[in-house]
Amino acid sequence: DIQMTQSPSSLSASVGDRVTITCRASQSINTYLNWYQQKPGKAPNLLIYAASSLQSGVPSRFSGSGSGTDFTLTISSLQPEDFATYYCQQSYSIPYSFGQGTKLEIK
Amino acid sequence: QVQLQESGPGLVKPSETLSLTCTVSGGSISSYYWTWVRQPPGKGLEWIGYIYYTGSTNYNPSLKSRLTISVDTSKNQFSLRLSSVTAADTAVYYCARGPASNWDFDYWGQGILVTVSS
Numbered sequence: 001d002i003q004m005t006q007s008p009s010s011l012s013a014s015v016g017d018r019v020t021i022t023c024r025a026s027q028s029i030n031t032y033l034n035w036y037q038q039k040p041g042k043a044p045n046l047l048i049y050a051a052s053s054l055q056s057g058v059p060s061r062f063s064g065s066g067s068g069t070d071f072t073l074t075i076s077s078l079q080p081e082d083f084a085t086y087y088c089q090q091s092y093s094i095p096y097s098f099g100q101g102t103k104l105e106i107k
Numbered sequence: 108q109v110q111l112q113e114s115g116p117g118l119v120k121p122s123e124t125l126s127l128t129c130t131v132s133g134g135s136i137s138s139y140y141w142t143w144v145r146q147p148p149g150k151g152l153e154w155i156g157y158i159y160y161t162g163s164t165n166y167n168p169s170l171k172s173r174l175t176i177s178v179d180t181s182k183n184q185f186s187l188r189l190s191s192v193t194a195a196d197t198a199v200y201y202c203a204r205g206p207a208s209n210w211d212f213d214y215w216g217q218g219i220l221v222t223v224s225s
Contacts, residue, residue: 001168034211043201043215044144044152050209087152091210095167096154 002026002090006099012107017078021102023071023088032092035064035073038101039084047086048073078104109134111202111216119196119223125189129202129216136160136178140206141185143176145198146218153198157206158185192223 003026013019023033031051036044046055048064051071061076075082083106088099115127129141143155156166158176166174170189178185189196199220205212 032210034209036212043203043218044212045215046211046213049211049213053209055211055213089152089154089212091206094165095169096206098152098154100151 001095002029002093002097004088004090004097004099006086006088006102008102009100010103010105012105013078014107015078015080019075019078019104021073021086021088021104023066023073023099025069025071025090025092028068029090029092031067032090033064033066033071034089034091035062036087036089037082037084038087044087080106109204109214111204111214113200113202113216113219115219115221117220117222119192119221120225121193121223122191125192125196125221125223126186127200127202127219127221128184128186131183131185131204136180136183136185139204141178142203142205142212143187144201144203144212146201147195147198155187155200194223197221197223 005024007022033051035048038044047058052064063074085101085103087101110132112130119125137160140157142157146152158164158178173190175188199218201218202216203212204214207213
């Protein structure tokens with residue numbers, strides 16, 4: 001099974017900050033990597049697919065990069081609505097797996 | 108706009124079978140894969156398994172011995188059955204569309220909390 005490890009597990013930041021979240025796979029997954037945002041009591045929402053493609057309707061301040069085993073999600077200028085938990089997910093092999101999540105909190 | 112809605116009992120007794128249905132509206136269930144994901148309270152996301160509209164399935168090996176996912180194209184629904192449940196199966200269960208063309212999960216239901224308790 002492929003293990004997905006995110007860092008940090010939590011992060012405090014201010015509105016307007018640039019934030020980067022890292023996701024590492026236990027083996028190469030090419031670019032079969034997706035990012036989701038989840039707010040309390042809500043379902044995950046797809047932000048980035050195939051490591052770097054922005055899902056329709058998602059603000060351009062979100063971007064993704066990486067391939068192989070190392071990936072990043074960057075928010076260029078934090079907005080109040082961005083404070084949430086973020087998950088990476090690999091769809092390279094079964095069983096699909098998620099990172100443990102990164103909780104982004106207001107400083 | 109595709110919408111998904113989970114339904115089923117919110118409370119299941121230990122050793123019994125958890126049964127949930129996901130109803131898809133705003134689009135056809137055909138030509139897509141459909142997935143179940145769960146999230147224990149306060150914890151992360153776990154992929155359970157998926158079904159293609161033709162009925163072919165792929166399950167998480169950790170649940171495979173207890174799991175059945177089925178589809179009813181005439182009702183635009185797919186379902187999950189998880190047998191011999193324990194407290195460890197207590198979670199919010201989400202249905203989602205995917206893996207889609209980009210190998211992602213692009214539409215999700217709102218989720219349903221299922222508690223396993225006597």
